[in-house]
Amino acid sequence: MKFCNQCGASVEQRVPEGDNRPRHVCTACGTIHYSNPRIIAGCLPVYDNRVLLCRRAIEPRLGYWTLPAGFMENGESTEDAARRETLEEACTEVNIQSLYTLTSIVHVNQVQLIYLADMPTPDYGPSEESLEVRLFEEHEIPWDALAFETIRQVLRLYFEDRKQQQFPLRHVEINNNAFNTARVHD
Ligand code: ZN
Numbered sequence: 001m002k003f004c005n006q007c008g009a010s011v012e013q014r015v016p017e018g019d020n021r022p023r024h025v026c027t028a029c030g031t032i033h034y035s036n037p038r039i040i041a042g043c044l045p046v047y048d049n050r051v052l053l054c055r056r057a058i059e060p061r062l063g064y065w066t067l068p069a070g071f072m073e074n075g076e077s078t079e080d081a082a083r084r085e086t087l088e089e090a091c092t093e094v095n096i097q098s099l100y101t102l103t104s105i106v107h108v109n110q111v112q113l114i115y116l117a118d119m120p121t122p123d124y125g126p127s128e129e130s131l132e133v134r135l136f137e138e139h140e141i142p143w144d145a146l147a148f149e150t151i152r153q154v155l156r157l158y159f160e161d162r163k164q165q166q167f168p169l170r171h172v173e174i175n176n177n178a179f180n181t182a183r184v185h186d
Pocket residue numbers: 004005006007008009026027028029030031
């Protein structure tokens with residue numbers, strides 16, 4: 001950030017009084033511009049024991065497979081966001097069942113929420129955001145062509161929990177881009 005969005009003057013990085021970390025502070029009007037993590041919401045849609053994945057039509061990770069998910073918009077709930085992203089990316093309407101994973105993606109300042117969701121019908125299709133959408137049996141999951149480590153963790157947990165048919169909320173923390181640093185809590 002270079003300029004204040006309140007008055008257009010330049011901003012500087014400094015620790016405001018009473019605070020303990022540097023912020024962007026306007027040199028003219030004094031407005032403190034906070035920067036905080038963003039929330040991504042999405043679904044793990046299931047139909048007939050198969051999982052719906054989308055092949056990305058957009059960067060980053062164009063051509064790789066992912067669960068339908070995206071940044072929340074103002075004025076919607078996390079469930080609304082998850083349903084909307086699923087409709088936009090996979091052209092399918094889902095019934096949300098429960099919150100399944102909460103992932104802190106620390107190195108990019110994001111929090112990802114994935115909901116388990118039922119697909120009432122096997123109606124789905126590609127969109128502007130997805131080159132291809134399809135249902136996968138567990139043995140068909142393209143583990144080497146997944147777009148994100150977060151998604152790999154969600155799918156791994158899902159197939160593990162499915163053996164017991166119990167899906168408690170899972171907390172995952174990813175601290176950098178390495179693919180083996182996820183810490184999974186019960
Ligand atoms: Zn200002």
